[in-house]
Amino acid sequence: xxxxxxxxxxxPSIRAMQRLSVPLWFALILKRQNxxxxxxxxxLNLKSLQDFYQYEVNxxxxxxxxxxxxxxxxxxxxxxxxxxxxxxxxxxxxxxxxLKEIRMIxxxxxxxxxxxxxxxxxxxxxxxxxEIRPFVVEIMGKLTSLDKSTSTGMExxxxxxxxNDGDIEDDL
Amino acid sequence: MSYYDLDDFLSESQRVPCKxxxxxPLLGYLEGTPGADISEGSKVELPLWIAEFLAISAVSETxxxxxVDLLQPEALNKKVINAIKTDAVSLDAHSICQHFxxxxxxxxxxxxxxxxxxxxQQMLRDRAHxxxxxxxxxxxxxxxxxxxxSLDEFEKVLYKTSHDSYxxxxxxxxxxxx
Numbered sequence: 001x002x003x004x005x006x007x008x009x010x011x012p013s014i015r016a017m018q019r020l021s022v023p024l025w026f027a028l029i030l031k032r033q034n035x036x037x038x039x040x041x042x043x044l045n046l047k048s049l050q051d052f053y054q055y056e057v058n059x060x061x062x063x064x065x066x067x068x069x070x071x072x073x074x075x076x077x078x079x080x081x082x083x084x085x086x087x088x089x090x091x092x093x094x095x096x097x098x099l100k101e102i103r104m105i106x107x108x109x110x111x112x113x114x115x116x117x118x119x120x121x122x123x124x125x126x127x128x129x130x131e132i133r134p135f136v137v138e139i140m141g142k143l144t145s146l147d148k149s150t151s152t153g154m155e156x157x158x159x160x161x162x163x164n165d166g167d168i169e170d171d172l
Numbered sequence: 173m174s175y176y177d178l179d180d181f182l183s184e185s186q187r188v189p190c191k192x193x194x195x196x197p198l199l200g201y202l203e204g205t206p207g208a209d210i211s212e213g214s215k216v217e218l219p220l221w222i223a224e225f226l227a228i229s230a231v232s233e234t235x236x237x238x239x240v241d242l243l244q245p246e247a248l249n250k251k252v253i254n255a256i257k258t259d260a261v262s263l264d265a266h267s268i269c270q271h272f273x274x275x276x277x278x279x280x281x282x283x284x285x286x287x288x289x290x291x292x293q294q295m296l297r298d299r300a301h302x303x304x305x306x307x308x309x310x311x312x313x314x315x316x317x318x319x320x321x322s323l324d325e326f327e328k329v330l331y332k333t334s335h336d337s338y339x340x341x342x343x344x345x346x347x348x349x350x
Contacts, residue, residue, distance in 0.1 A: 135334035
């Protein structure tokens with residue numbers, strides 16, 4: 001098949017028995033038609049997930065550097081291309097679940113230190129941020145308005161919501 | 173806060189105790205005696221929005237006395253503040269004042285009360301953790317809990333939105349698209 005040029009990404013020309021990187025959605029279409037087999041991303045195997053898990057257990061203050069859509073990716077791959085994964089899928093699934101839970105516990109701990117202007121979320125994936133977004137935004141909004149209600153608070157009024165996106169863009 | 177925010181209206185219509193500094197003719201119905209005058213020094217509970225204006229604006233151009241003196245509402249007295257300082261989580265904010273945070277916000281603004289605003293911020297921080305725990309609970313908004321009944325209106329909204337967010341994520345993870 002000849003390559004296709006798209007706005008966001010190009011699909012290279014495809015020949016049989018060749019290793020290529022294409023967008024995930026395209027790979028999944030081909031996969032459903034039984035026209036390709038998927039090579040799982042290098043973080044999605046037993047060894048590196050266990051490493052990530054160990055990192056999360058050992059480091060209490062920071063998060064492991066997972067791709068910023070690791071939950072979404074792993075879900076899609078488990079669902080449509082589980083036969084292409086070399087390790088046992090159920091083990092990977094439970095590891096992903098464990099990872100998600102341990103990260104969530106850490107997020108909870110971090111949220112106790114929430115203040116009106118600043119929240120640092122390095123290496124947290126978009127989905128995980130979105131999960132706590134409504135909660136965090138409401139709280140920080142209220143804390144800000146409480147803080148601003150006195151005149152000394154008004155002088156140091158600085159909003160830094162932008163920070164939680166900045167670190168993720170670096171990982172892209 | 174938006175212009176048409178209902179909770180804002182409700183929080184502004186909370187009654188706060190005031191003391192009249194002057195005698196006002198024919199205002200006795202506020203005290204339950206229609207037709208009579210309201211006399212100087214009498215205490216009446218007025219909605220916050222009007223009490224604020226009456227307290228700020230002077231009786232006449234020459235005097236500096238306001239129509240009324242604002243007295244501290246019961247929801248913000250020493251007892252409540254101390255209760256917040258000792259254990260914010262077990263405080264029944266709903267029965268003290270349904271719009272506790274808005275009241276604190278307005279009061280702190282009026283008197284530039286830094287301490288009050290800080291106490292409220294710490295209280296929100298402490299309680300937020302507990303609210304988050306409840307919001308993650310699977311059983312949903314129907315669960316019976318004394319803590320949830322003790323939330324003030326803002327905290328209720330907070331609980332609901334964060335609960336919805338957790339629920340939606342869980343739905344997506346388990347492929348339940350409804």
